[in-house]
Amino acid sequence: MNAPVDYLLxxxxxxxxxxxxxxxxxxxxxxxxxxxxxxxxxxxLIGQARMxxxxxxxxxxGQATEDTLAYFRDVPDFKxxxxxxxxxxxxxxxxxxxDRDFAITIVxxxxxxxxxxxxxxxxxxxxxTQLAAIAAKSLKEVRYHLxxxxxxxxxxxxxxxxxxxxAQAALDQLLxxxxxxxxxxxxxQAAQANGTGIDMAALQSDWNQIVDEALQEATLxxxxxxxxxxxxxxGIHSEHLGFVLAEMQSLARAxxxxxx
Amino acid sequence: xALTAAxxxxxxxxxxxxxxxxxxDALTDPEIPVVTLRELGILRDVRASATGLEVVITPTYSxxxxxxxxxxxxxxxxxAHGLQGRVxxxxxxxxxxxxxxxDAKDKLRAYGIAPPxxxxxxxxGSANVVQxxxxxxxxxxxxxxxxxxANTTETSHFGSTACKALYRCLACMxxxxxxxxx
Numbered sequence: 001m002n003a004p005v006d007y008l009l010x011x012x013x014x015x016x017x018x019x020x021x022x023x024x025x026x027x028x029x030x031x032x033x034x035x036x037x038x039x040x041x042x043x044x045l046i047g048q049a050r051m052x053x054x055x056x057x058x059x060x061x062g063q064a065t066e067d068t069l070a071y072f073r074d075v076p077d078f079k080x081x082x083x084x085x086x087x088x089x090x091x092x093x094x095x096x097x098x099d100r101d102f103a104i105t106i107v108x109x110x111x112x113x114x115x116x117x118x119x120x121x122x123x124x125x126x127x128x129t130q131l132a133a134i135a136a137k138s139l140k141e142v143r144y145h146l147x148x149x150x151x152x153x154x155x156x157x158x159x160x161x162x163x164x165x166x167a168q169a170a171l172d173q174l175l176x177x178x179x180x181x182x183x184x185x186x187x188x189q190a191a192q193a194n195g196t197g198i199d200m201a202a203l204q205s206d207w208n209q210i211v212d213e214a215l216q217e218a219t220l221x222x223x224x225x226x227x228x229x230x231x232x233x234x235g236i237h238s239e240h241l242g243f244v245l246a247e248m249q250s251l252a253r254a255x256x257x258x259x260x
Numbered sequence: 261x262a263l264t265a266a267x268x269x270x271x272x273x274x275x276x277x278x279x280x281x282x283x284x285d286a287l288t289d290p291e292i293p294v295v296t297l298r299e300l301g302i303l304r305d306v307r308a309s310a311t312g313l314e315v316v317i318t319p320t321y322s323x324x325x326x327x328x329x330x331x332x333x334x335x336x337x338x339x340a341h342g343l344q345g346r347v348x349x350x351x352x353x354x355x356x357x358x359x360x361x362x363d364a365k366d367k368l369r370a371y372g373i374a375p376p377x378x379x380x381x382x383x384x385g386s387a388n389v390v391q392x393x394x395x396x397x398x399x400x401x402x403x404x405x406x407x408x409x410a411n412t413t414e415t416s417h418f419g420s421t422a423c424k425a426l427y428r429c430l431a432c433m434x435x436x437x438x439x440x441x442x
Contacts, residue, residue: 033415033416033418033426034416036416036418036419036420036426037416037417037418039418040418040419040422041418042323043321043323043324043325043422044321044322044323044422045323046323047319047321047322047323047324048322048323050322050323051322051351129352130351132352133351133352133354134322134351136351136352136353136354137319137321137322137351137354137355138322140354140356140442141321141322144417144418144440147417148417148418151417
């Protein structure tokens with residue numbers, strides 16, 4: 001059984017865009033160990049994205065390769081959660097300059113990893129055997145990502161007044177974006193229908209449990225849900241994704257046939 | 261006598277496979293040159309196919325940059341000995357550090373890398389994830405590869421390569437790498 005190409009792209013785009021965002025810390029980490037940790041995290045995510053794009057390209061056929069999927073699609077073609085594309089900064093215009101906020105990085109990694117431990121676990125029994133194999137590998141990696149981000153979030157939340165305030169602000173900013181996890185999209189419905197995908201709504205209570213236990217330990221307050229539900233996975237993105245793609249794709253587009 | 265053609269060719273295939281195994285057996289990991297790909301569980305199989313030999317490898321971490329180098333090393337070694345072959349990457353079953361031989365673990369230790377513990381038998385489900393991530397739970401004791409002390413502490417979950425964590429020995433004060441269970 002083959003997973004719908006758009007479903008593989010949704011999973012791949014999440015990993016690639018968050019991997020690209022986290023790679024921004026390479027050479028700029030707050031301490032050397034965190035620089036290395038975030039680069040490792042990024043490397044795992046980009047590795048997962050590559051395997052998923054390879055599978056998508058194989059099913060799509062024609063001239064598609066992992067590179068054409070990563071570098072030659074535009075904003076409306078990307079199906080990642082809006083959460084993954086946001087800058088490591090308090091909300092501001094995409095053209096504004098600011099300092100990266102480590103708390104945003106950590107809280108986002110925590111929220112995303114808390115979801116993906118559940119998603120990859122379930123996808124191990126996907127009827128698309130290649131996707132199941134990718135899930136089994138990715139699960140091992142995301143467990144380390146969750147451990148890392150959760151540990152830091154608790155340290156910040158249960159830390160000093162300043163670190164607590166930063167962690168709480170990051171949570172207040174990012175948690176509403178997680179509402180997108182539970183809305184439906186055509187690719188998720190198609191994948192669930194043919195047994196290659198999963199019922200996302202069924203994961204919500206487990207996800208809430210992981211998040212709430214960590215927030216309690218971190219002495220952070222969970223903001224109430226509500227408001228706008230983002231639509232990134234349907235190709236309707238925030239203003240930030242275009243800037244991520246511009247940086248990520250410029251080299252491949254300037255030298256489209258280049259190999260090294 | 262009409263039958264000789266087929267058996268001869270299958271015999272030579274068998275001989276090629278055996279020769280490839282003996283060559284590849286000595287091929288070491290590009291990052292950790294004291295252990296072989298076979299000992300690490302990366303080299304899974306060598307088999308004959310209609311188009312030549314197939315060497316089956318499995319990736320370690322999804323983004324491990326050494327995989328490309330490993331593929332090149334395998335191809336170069338076969339070519340240098342006149343063998344035709346291609347490298348097949350196989351994802352399932354997913355690579356695990358549990359495949360590492362005891363011999364390989366001893367070599368890692370002698371090289372200054374603490375070898376991986378057995379993977380915790382994590383069943384699926386969120387309860388295990390939370391337990392795994394809980395702060396304050398004492399992780400497994402990692403012995404210092406230099407002095408053998410159990411008095412060590414984790415400096416960082418992530419180290420110089422995707423597969424390692426950074427540790428420090430509080431007895432001999434030396435930093436060291438720990439090959440993480442995967």
